[in-house]
Amino acid sequence: MVRGAARGGGPSRPRGEPASAAPEAGLIRRGNPWFSHDPHPTQPKVNDMEMEQDRRWISGKIDIGKEVWYMTQGEVVSAGLSEEDILALTKEALVAHGNKKYEMPAKIGVHPHPEVFFHAMPAYVPSKLALGMKWIECFPNNPGKFGLPQTTGLLILNDLLSGCPIAVMDCAWITAMRTPAVTVLAAAALHPGAETFGMFGCGVQGIEHVKYVVHTLKNLKKIYIYDVKEENMDRLVASVKPEIAAKIVKGKGFEEVTRSCEVLSSATFIVKKPYAFVKDVWVSKGQTILPCDLNTFWDPVTSMRADKYIVDSLEEHELFDRAGYFPDGLPEIAFETGEMLAGRRKGRDSADELIVCSNIGMSVCDVVVAREVFNRALEKGIGRKLPL
Numbered sequence: 001m002v003r004g005a006a007r008g009g010g011p012s013r014p015r016g017e018p019a020s021a022a023p024e025a026g027l028i029r030r031g032n033p034w035f036s037h038d039p040h041p042t043q044p045k046v047n048d049m050e051m052e053q054d055r056r057w058i059s060g061k062i063d064i065g066k067e068v069w070y071m072t073q074g075e076v077v078s079a080g081l082s083e084e085d086i087l088a089l090t091k092e093a094l095v096a097h098g099n100k101k102y103e104m105p106a107k108i109g110v111h112p113h114p115e116v117f118f119h120a121m122p123a124y125v126p127s128k129l130a131l132g133m134k135w136i137e138c139f140p141n142n143p144g145k146f147g148l149p150q151t152t153g154l155l156i157l158n159d160l161l162s163g164c165p166i167a168v169m170d171c172a173w174i175t176a177m178r179t180p181a182v183t184v185l186a187a188a189a190l191h192p193g194a195e196t197f198g199m200f201g202c203g204v205q206g207i208e209h210v211k212y213v214v215h216t217l218k219n220l221k222k223i224y225i226y227d228v229k230e231e232n233m234d235r236l237v238a239s240v241k242p243e244i245a246a247k248i249v250k251g252k253g254f255e256e257v258t259r260s261c262e263v264l265s266s267a268t269f270i271v272k273k274p275y276a277f278v279k280d281v282w283v284s285k286g287q288t289i290l291p292c293d294l295n296t297f298w299d300p301v302t303s304m305r306a307d308k309y310i311v312d313s314l315e316e317h318e319l320f321d322r323a324g325y326f327p328d329g330l331p332e333i334a335f336e337t338g339e340m341l342a343g344r345r346k347g348r349d350s351a352d353e354l355i356v357c358s359n360i361g362m363s364v365c366d367v368v369v370a371r372e373v374f375n376r377a378l379e380k381g382i383g384r385k386l387p388l
């Protein structure tokens with residue numbers, strides 16, 4: 001396997017060409033200029049009758065073109081999707097992504113301050129009649145400065161036939177759910193028998209990761225957690241304890257947790273500087289590392305030397321690379337998480353492989369989950385009509 005060729009190197013696979021199911025040396029790098037619209041050429045057309053039926057059903061509830069369905073965060077939650085539902089929907093979105101049955105340009109953004117970003121995240125997943133866009137921000141100082149979450153935003157869904165907006169909803173809960181779902185689905189594909197899991201960062205994402213991981217890593221005996229804020233570890237323990245049989249251990253530091261766990265994830269903060277809180281020398285062969293915070297938390301040397309560096313979206317990692325989030329270079333990418341979940345790529349070839357699987361977040365997951373939230377909310381009358 002070719003590894004470590006930073007910025008600009010590496011063979012590429014033409015867009016739309018299916019990857020071989022056999023594990024091989026074909027690492028992929030594809031160019032994708034900033035702000036380009038990058039539709040997937042092989043997206044299938046949805047049958048017209050299906051779209052018309054869907055539109056008729058929605059029209060029974062709102063006057064499309066004149067009204068939208070608005071949902072607060074509480075109403076999004078009340079639509080009643082369970083963790084199992086979110087896992088199933090997220091898997092469908094990842095498999096559609098892996099099978100190239102989607103349209104999703106890499107997220108574009110604006111950056112009014114040096115360490116913050118707003119992302120516009122459109123996507124279309126034909127198999128789920130899911131079309132829309134998430135508009136989300138990440139302000140890492142919000143919790144300390146304003147007592148507000150790092151991440152807030154809205155999501156819009158659109159009618160497939162007329163294009164009109166049909167729904168506007170809070171997207172923080174959807175993001176908080178689909179992100180751990182991606183991590184734990186990938187964890188199960190890469191390390192199904194794991195008995196130990198470590199979570200760095202015990203905020204919104206950390207709590208949900210611990211809740212979700214027990215659904216897919218069924219043999220877990222111990223879950224280590226670590227946060228620079230003791231009170232956040234305590235809050236995590238209090239909020240997950242009633243639901244989780246595995247023993248939860250409050251870690252003493254980065255090294256102890258890293259050395260104690262087969263599978264590790266991190267959800268702390270995302271900035272351009274790699275802080276390398278976890279030193280590469282603490283990381284061993286055979287471990288599976290699933291960062292949600294791009295290149296900030298782990299030692300870049302670890303990602304560079306990993307036997308496989310898998311990513312949810314090649315285009316998005318390249319885009320972040322261009323924006324300066326990988327100052328030491330973007331590691332060579334083996335394949336995409338969705339390709340593994342679709343069965344087109346084998347995740348782990350041997351027990352001693354060190355695997356890093358970086359999932360930075362894809363709008364295909366957001367719109368698929370949001371579409372189901374909308375369906376259920378509309379059915380149950382949760383939310384309200386607003387005039388356009």
Ligand SMILES: NC(=O)c1ccc[n+]([C@@H]2O[C@H](COP(=O)([O-])OP(=O)(O)OC[C@H]3O[C@@H](n4cnc5c(N)ncnc54)[C@H](O)[C@@H]3O)[C@@H](O)[C@H]2O)c1
Nearest residue numbers: 201202203204205227228232267268269270292359360361
């Ligand atoms: N990949 C994705 O799809 C995705 C989606 C949503 C959020 N995120 C990212 O996940 C991260 C966490 O989001 P959140 O909503 O949980 O934020 P949060 O503010 O609720 O939680 C972050 C936690 O990390 C802790 N922390 C900060 N620095 C740390 C360090 N060095 N070591 C250990 N813990 C540390 C904080 O004390 C806090 O408890 C953010 O970077 C966010 O951008 C990624």
